[in-house]
Amino acid sequence: MATIVTFGSATWDAFSELEKGDYRVIEDDKFLTKKAICFPLGSKVIIDKLNFFSGGGGTNTAATFAKQGFEVSYLGRVGNDGQGTMVLEELEEIGVDISMVVRDKERPTAFSLILPTPQGKRSILAYRGACHFMREETIPWSSIKKADWFYIAPLSGESVNLFKPLIKFAREQNIKIALNPSISQVEMIKNSDQSLLGDIDLLVLNNEEAALLTDSAINQEERMLKIILESLKGVLAITSGVRGALASDKENIFKAPIAPVTVRACTGAGDAFASGFLSGLLEKNDIEYAIRLAILNAAGCVSKVGAKEGLLKKGEAAEWPPLKIVKNKINF
Numbered sequence: 001m002a003t004i005v006t007f008g009s010a011t012w013d014a015f016s017e018l019e020k021g022d023y024r025v026i027e028d029d030k031f032l033t034k035k036a037i038c039f040p041l042g043s044k045v046i047i048d049k050l051n052f053f054s055g056g057g058g059t060n061t062a063a064t065f066a067k068q069g070f071e072v073s074y075l076g077r078v079g080n081d082g083q084g085t086m087v088l089e090e091l092e093e094i095g096v097d098i099s100m101v102v103r104d105k106e107r108p109t110a111f112s113l114i115l116p117t118p119q120g121k122r123s124i125l126a127y128r129g130a131c132h133f134m135r136e137e138t139i140p141w142s143s144i145k146k147a148d149w150f151y152i153a154p155l156s157g158e159s160v161n162l163f164k165p166l167i168k169f170a171r172e173q174n175i176k177i178a179l180n181p182s183i184s185q186v187e188m189i190k191n192s193d194q195s196l197l198g199d200i201d202l203l204v205l206n207n208e209e210a211a212l213l214t215d216s217a218i219n220q221e222e223r224m225l226k227i228i229l230e231s232l233k234g235v236l237a238i239t240s241g242v243r244g245a246l247a248s249d250k251e252n253i254f255k256a257p258i259a260p261v262t263v264r265a266c267t268g269a270g271d272a273f274a275s276g277f278l279s280g281l282l283e284k285n286d287i288e289y290a291i292r293l294a295i296l297n298a299a300g301c302v303s304k305v306g307a308k309e310g311l312l313k314k315g316e317a318a319e320w321p322p323l324k325i326v327k328n329k330i331n332f
């Protein structure tokens with residue numbers, strides 16, 4: 001059985017529900033996304049419901065791998081606080097090895113406050129905590145050299161400096177790499193003339209990240225695929241939110257729609273997709289199987305509040321109705 005080590009964030013997430021609160025979504029070009037959530041200044045806005053869950057790309061993906069029956073360790077950092085303890089207790093319960101997690105004596109566990117809007121969108125107020133301060137010197141290299149796969153979830157803050165050392169080590173030790181990069185990591189790949197992609201066995205991007213990496217518009221699918229597949233060692237998957245996802249092994253392109261579910265909260269969808277995809281690849285070495293497991297794991301995730309709540313256990317994907325996956329030969 002494959003052994004996987006995941007790298008990335010470990011957070012404590014507060015999901016708020018603001019059903020009756022006095023707040024509004026406004027349109028304003030000054031904001032990055034041209035829209036903003038707006039609260040009345042100087043007054044109190046009541047949160048109707050508040051639910052706490054563990055989150056973060058490193059731990060969410062480790063949870064999928066454990067639920068899918070793989071041996072998995074999370075290598076990250078949490079604070080020496082109650083939230084850190086709760087994150088680790090949950091991971092242990094799911095079956096993730098946490099023996100390499102460092103408790104940071106100075107920095108609290110990273111924290112996210114998730115503010116939803118009635119349209120199902122959300123803003124996240126994110127506090128950079130312990131997991132964003134991973135250092136090369138603190139990685140127990142000799143303990144991880146026997147891994148079959150490194151799964152690198154989005155790295156941000158100081159932890160982004162781990163990206164290149166992890167890839168170098170994996171290359172030297174013949175460890176395969178699955179990567180779902182942060183925007184800073186996408187920039188690092190761009191600055192390497194894409195040569196970093198030559199070490200990546202599975203790359204999962206969302207549409208915006210693929211566009212950024214290849215200097216394309218988000219609808220220039222063929223251009224993105226061409227540029228990325230030219231330098232990538234292994235398999236590519238690109239997600240497009242409610243429009244589903246595609247994957248390619250350089251010979252074929254597989255396109256899959258989303259699985260229809262009632263959406264409760266989308267936080268963790270990207271993690272669920274990418275970790276579901278790798279689980280599928282490891283189980284059957286079949287892209288069609290992998291993209292299906294990815295889509296269903298993500299559907300399970302968005303159907304529940306909390307990034308780990310709806311993740312599928314091994315075998316559960318078979319209980320879902322079939323997905324129409326279209327396969328085409330690449331002709332460019």
Ligand SMILES: Nc1ncnc2c1ncn2[C@@H]1O[C@H](COP(=O)(O)OP(=O)(O)OP(=O)(O)O)[C@@H](O)[C@H]1O
Pocket residue numbers: 205206207239240241242243244245257258259260261263266267268269270271273294295298299302
């Ligand atoms: N509303 C939805 N219903 C069902 N599935 C969804 C929905 N939104 C997203 N998904 C699934 O999750 C996958 C990943 O979503 P998306 O493309 O938004 O990733 P992302 O931008 O990386 O997300 P994240 O913000 O979690 O990093 C999609 O390809 C899709 O399969």
Ligand SMILES: [Mg+2]
Pocket residue numbers: 206270271
């Ligand atoms: Mg993502």
